[in-house]
Amino acid sequence: MTMESMLTETSSAFGLSECREVARRLFDRVSAVVRGRDDVIELVLVALLADGHILLEDFPGSGKTTLAKALGEAIVDDRPFDVKGDIEAFRRIQFTPDLLPSDVTGTTVFEPATGTFSFRPGPVFAHVVLADEINRTSPKVQAAMLEAMAEKQVTVDNQTRALDDLFFVIATQNPLDLAGTYPLPVAQLDRFLFKIRMTHIDRASELDVLRTMRARKTGAARSMPAVSRSELLRARSVVEDQVRVHALVQESLVDVATRLREDRRVLQGVSTRSLVLAVPALQIRAMMYGRDFVSSEDLEALLPMVFQHRLELSAGAEEARPVIRDALGPVLERLARATV
Amino acid sequence: MSFSPSQNAGHALHALLLAVAAAVFANELTLPPGVVAAAAGAFAGSLWAESLHARRLRTFASVALGLLVGGLGLALTQVFLGSATLAEALGPTVAMGVGEVVRWVAVALGGALVLRAVALGYRAALALEGSIAVLVVATTVQAHRDGMIARPLEISDWFWQQGIDPVVAFLGVGLLAGLLLAGVMARGRSPGRTLAQLLIVLLLGLWLGVRLHREPPESDLRNAVGEKLDKAQDGDRDGPASAGQGGQGESKEGKNKEDNDLPPPPKQHGGQQRPSAVVVFHRDVLPFGEVFYFRHAAFSQFNGARLVEATRRGVDPDARYDARPEGFDVPGVHNSGLDREEVATDVALMSEHSRTFALIDATRVEPRPNPDSARFRRAYRVVSQVVSADVPLENLLGLAPGDPGWDEATWSLYTELPHDERYHDLARRLQSELRPEYKSDPIALAFAVKQYLEENTTYSFKRKYTGDDPTGEFLFSEDKRGYCVHLAHAAAYLMRALGLPARVSAGYAVPAANLGTGSALLIKEGDAHAWAELYLEGLGWLPIEVTPQKTDVEPAPFEEQDLQQLLGEMARKEGRFERAPPTGPKLMDYLRAAWDAVPWVLLGFLGVLYAVKVGRLLLPLVLRGGGGPKVSYRAALDTLASVGWVRGRGESRERFAGRVADRVPAFEALTRVNVGAALGARAPLEAAQGVSLAALYRMTAGQVRGAVPWYRWLLGVLNPLSWWWSR
Structure with missing residues (x-):
């Protein structure tokens, strides 16, 4: 499937069945990589398409990063290069107590060669952002992150910069290991559309994970049809309408x-x-x-x-x-x- | 562990049920404090079992604990009842009371604990608990069966005072108990289902009640003895037992088979104690022989095998009492110079008697208005000239046999007997043993016969005599076992062999002692009797009672004094049972009208339920396009509900459809159409994939039919409330 054909497809009659097909493609790609989490994948896709964000409560090593990464890679930015700028498909932020807001949003740096200040976009400038252990960082950084989530923009040096329309955050926190954390207050939790508590996957799925380890490592999923950014945005509006x-x-x-x-x-x-x-x-x-x-x-x-x-x-x-x-x-x- | 309020209410209800059962059970067996103790013990034991169960104690441990408590309590009781020092210290009454309380608390507590623990441990044992509760109550009022309305007296008395028939009241109590039991059993299910079950119980109970109340079992009230003969005699239902022979004089056909047999003995069963009639005496009287004889037929004509009713006109005029509306003067009774007392008796019949019976030596029979039509079938008054017990036996000596007015034919009628010399031989032997001065005295001869029979026969129902002369077989057999019919015949034949005019009468015989200090006499079906009579000049027919000294029949003691008195008062139409003068309808009338209307109301209600059910099921098939998604879907829901598949509370329609999808796939499509139509789908019918709604509904119904056993399906079809359950 070429980029052109996708474009024409999106511009032609795009109905609910096409939306469903888009969701199906996304689901297939992600579930090819993440096994035994179909329910979570479904909720993640709902949040992605509904323009919301997700908070995952989970234990380490349960496939959060894999999921977020697979999702990011399943979305192809089909805009010309000059328009899309340096928006990444997937970024991950590991939150730590010493993190600074600029580590999240980006910062202005002086370039001696040109003698000007230029903006280095932070990890939030991506389609899918994995905010790992969001409760481990200071409230200041949390606030910067949550502003970005709510407003879809970041303010650096009094300059407001818009994030991508598709900006989608999967934040995680460990439900048990609470020492040295800054729990998110309810007002901030309100920014997340869903909070999903993941449980350990069942035996068959776990065996499946081990069995398909190699295939997944070689990136078999990448050969499956992806979804374009414009398709996703189109689907959002169609669903809202219809x-x-x-x-x-x-x-x-x-x-x-x-x-x-x-x-x-x-x-x-x-x-x-x-x-x-x-x-x-x-x-x-x-x-x-x-x-x-x-x-x-x-x-x-x-x-x-x-x-x-x-x-x-x-x-x-x-x-x-x-x-x-x-x-x-x-x-x-x-x-x-x-x-x- | 905590309970929700409704659970607590259920536990309390359970405990209350067991407490009532324990109290009822203990009521017959202990003093009032013991009854209260039993109730309290059962209540506490029930709640204790619940709490132990909630604390996860294992069932066998709870049972063991219950047994231990019961055993300890019984041991403690022995201390109280057995120890002399305690009895002295507390006084015997207190010691006994305390002992009873301890005993019943322990027994009820342990018993309730065991019952409840088992019921909580194993669901099926819930039924055991219910059955025991029902059994206990049923045992207490079981004396009430067979129309013994007076048992237990303390309950029925109260109802009578309120003017309510205890039969109705007992039915009501039973119904209430059934409802309560059903309520307890259905606890925890949905309210709708519980309500439905209660309704069904109510319907059934009321239906049964109406059936039982409206149509008293005719055949049960009928005489027990006559049953066999009745069959042959085509419905001639004679009242008293020995009337077995009664109908034979008139009805000639249909009795060939038993022609040579004496009537069968009364059957030994509960019917013996059933009240048959009550007789109210207008004055005190003690009859000769101290037995009241009520005659309804006399057998004096020998037909070659036994005595039957005389076919000749004018014979035995004193033995038939026609119940004419204007009254009837009975001929043939002498009011001689003997010491007779005129006694009027009011008879109220409680079971159907085709013949009128009367205290012997009756002179007039006249009908009376029925004092209580709910209780009595018919009432009449008899005036009799009773030979008093004050008459010394010596006065009867020297009276001549027979009546001077009798002609030759009458004499031969009264003295005919089987052509068997053994009767004459025996009679002569008895005559020869008398002192010379009595050798020709009728009454002395009769008493010789009586004495011989009493000393040499055994009263028994066990032997059957089926030959040409059953009486002879009985009398000349080795052990001479027989009952009143044999004895009466034997006595009559022996007297006839001595040339004395004798006959056999049938009816009821009741010991005068039964009257006690009262004036009402209860006649039970077991009092049916046959006896021999001797005619003495100037006196008339005198009963010659033969009561063998040996018997293998357990005599039933007379215990119905209370009932006798109660019925007597009702028959007399006096005292508390007197109904107020009929001015306008009373509460009881309204209640009765309401009671009468109940079956029709219920029937109508049932009809409406069925109409709604059928209407809802048929609409999608009748309307075009299945009547739209709602109508079809509702019909499908009803079909599912009829076999018990109902959407859970809070369960979504789709989830429910998914739950039954493996058995009823068509229902899932129907659900999608319905939900889509209701929640704004643009083309809801697309979900049906080209199949019409009516067809989907038919498929649903067919799949339901195929998915359940036939009896479950049939139950669903018959259930009038299935649509009520569908949600």
């Missing part, structure tokens, strides 16, 4: 939020922004499952991921999952009844 969110579904969203806020175990409920962010994610998921409408199964699958890191729980309540499940159950029941 996947319907019924009034009943909107009501359900608001109802879940209301129930969560009224729950006695919750100190601070979910924000309105989280609902706004959830809608595109729901649409993307519906599209990926071949529907042109958001259904209750989308709510069931995504809302726990959307809400679980946004709740501040009162003392005694430890897990957000059961709280969300309790809030979601009656709403889904009502939605199910409304459809007959």
Whole structure:
């Protein structure tokens, strides 16, 4: 598949089935590299297409980097070289306590040859950024990173520079090793669309990882069809346009939020922004499952991921999952009844 | 571990159920403190078992603990009841009370603990627990069966005072218990399902109740003895037992097979104790022989095998009492100079009697209004000239046999007997043993016969005599085993062999002692009797009772004093049972009307349920395009629900469809169409991939049919509530 054919394809009638095909291609490429994580890959793709970011809670060595890298490599920037500048497909930032904001955003350096200052873009100037152990760095650096995520721009020396439209962050944190960390406050967690807790993969998948080790090392996945940047952006707008969110579904969203806020175990409920962010994610998921409408199964699958890191729980309540499940159950029941 | 409130409520309900069962069980066996102790013990034991289970104690450990507690308690009881020092210190009453309390607390606590622990450990044992609870209550009120409305008296009395028939009340209690049990069993399921189950129990219970209440089992109330003969006699249902012979005089056909046999003995079963009638005496009287005889037929004509009712007109006019509306004067009873007392008796029949019976020496029979139509079938009044027990036996000596007015034919009728010399030989032998002055005295001869039979026969139902002369077979057999019919015939034949006019009467015989200090006499079916009678000039027919000294029948003691009194008061239409004058409808009338309406209301309700069910199932097949996604989908949902596949609470439609997809694939497509249509898909029908909705629904129904066993499917089809469950 040539670059030209891809371009013509995107410019011709681009419907939901084409969107789905794009998502399929992405999924196939990533899952060829990352085994046994299909559920996580699906959520990552939803977030990518819904223009959100992801926080992964995971143990070291569970394939986060592999996943992020495979995702970055699956996206081809199809713009002319002069336009795309030095945007990388994939960058990784290992957060440490001594990291500085400029290490993330980039910095202006003096060039003695020309006698001018020029900007060295930081690792955030990429399509897919892996922010590893984001809770290990100082709040200052976290703030710079989170500003970049929220605004899709960085400010260096009072100069604001836009990041790429496709800018997608996969941040990780280790759920257990908390010594010397700066946990992200709830307000900052709100910037992430999903928080995904990954568990160890099952036996068959783990065996599969060992069996396909060599094939993956030689980059077999790279021969699979990639996805162009413009296709992704096009898919975003098409899905936003064409996947319907019924009034009943909107009501359900608001109802879940209301129930969560009224729950006695919750100190601070979910924000309105989280609902706004959830809608595109729901649409993307519906599209990926071949529907042109958001259904209750989308709510069931995504809302726990959307809400679980946004709740501040009162003392005694430890897990957000059961709280969300309790809030979601009656709403889904009502939605199910409304459809007959 | 903590419980949710609903779980706690369930535990408390369980404990309460066991407590009630324990109290009911203990009620018959101990003092009031013991009953309270049993209830408390069962309650505590039940809750204890729950708590042990919650603490993850293993079932066998809980059972062992329960047994230990019970054993220790019983041992402690022995200390209280067995120790003389304690009894002295506390006083015997207190010591006994404390002992009972300890015993029942321990037994109930241990028992409840074991029961609950087993039920919690193994789900199936829940049924055991329920059965024991039901059994305990059923045992207590089991005396109530067979129409013994008075047991247990303390319960039924209260109901009577409220003007409510205890039968209805007991049915209600049973229904309530069933509902409660169903509620406990269904605990933890969805409320809708629980409600449905309760409704089904209610429907069944009410239906049974209505059936039982509306149609008293006719055949049960019928005489136990007559059953066999009744079959042959084509529905001539005679009341009293020995009436076995009663119908034979009239109905000539259909009895050939048993022609040469005496009536069969009464069957030995519970029916013996069933109340048959109650007789209220208007004044105190002690009859001659201290037995009340109620006659309904007399057999005096020898038909070659035994005595049957005389076919000649004018014979035995005193033995038939026609129940004419205007009353009926019974002829043939002498009001001689003997010491007779006129006694009026009010008879209220509790089971159907095709013939009227009356206290012997009746002179008038007249119908009476039924004092309580719910309880009695018919009522009438009899006036009798009773030969009192005050009459000394000597007064009867010297009375001549027979009546001077009798003609030759009558005499021969009353003295005919089988052509068998052994009767005459035996009679002569008995006559010869008398003192010379009594050798020709009728009453002395009759008593000689009576004495001979009493000393030489054995009362028994075990022997059957089937020859040409059953009486002879009985009388001249080695061990002479027989029952009242044989004895009465033997006595009558022997008296006839001595030239005395004798006959056999049938009806009821009740010891006068049963009357006690009261004035009402209960007649049970077991009181049916046959006896011999001797005619004395100026006196009329006198019963000659033969009661063998040897018997192999366990005599049933009379225990129904309370019932007798109760029925008597009802029959007398007096006291607390008197109904207020009929001015306008009363609460009981409304209740009865409501009760009568219940089956129809339920039937209508059931009809509506079925109509809704069938309508919802048929609509997609009737409407064009399957009536749209909603109608088809709903019908498919109903079909699934009828075999028990229901979407879980909070489960999405798609997930549910996925859950049953391997068995009902068509339903998944239908679900996609429905959800799409409801949530704004542009072309929801595309999900059906060209198959029409009605066809998808039919496929769903077919796949459901194929996926479950036939009986499950049939149950689903019959269940009127399946659509209610579909969600």
